[in-house]
Amino acid sequence: MGSKYTKRYTAEFKRDAIALVDSTGKPVTAVARELGISSESLRGWYRQARADRGEGAPGELTTAEREELKRLRRQNAEQARTIEILKKATAESTG
Template sequence: MAHTRPPGPRRSTLDNAGSPLTPWSWKYPDELRERAVREVQTSGRPVAHVAKDLGIHKEALRGWVRQAEADKGDRPDLLTTAERAELGQLRKEIAELRRANEILKAASVFFAKELDQPRTRPTR
């Protein structure tokens, strides 16, 4: 049986900044995330209660609250959103440099073999 997309408007695969969205970031709109985090931080109510009231999975909300705390500097044990983005970009660059390095190694082996072959003069 083929998988079909549910009816309704198609979601963009890019966020407002043009970055690709991941499947788990499609589930809840940014406005709801911000509202839920603000509610937890200002009301003093438990995450589970706020999550239930807003129809959000409690562990998703718990993660958002932790990330908001990290971004504010209240959680030095966690990376900020900017640090996570930078780390992801650096990992991509490292992977690309490793691929380029492998290509250059293969090319140098190829050319070294070409140089090692004895040259013969063409006969006339």
């Protein structure tokens, strides 16, 4: 995760920054400099927005797909823990 010093931006701010890149045709680094934010942050937001619009690179996940992947990974880890508990319980009861 990010450090406690990581600046958080609202979804509206991110949307506006992305729209500024689209509408002005300026490079991401120039827009980021004007807004006083990290060019890497804006570049990531812009890349994700393009993926969400279906304009991303092949294989790039949309926000919805990323959320689904996170949910499935959590579910998988939970099921793995349950299986491990059941294996131990079975071993104790038969041994």
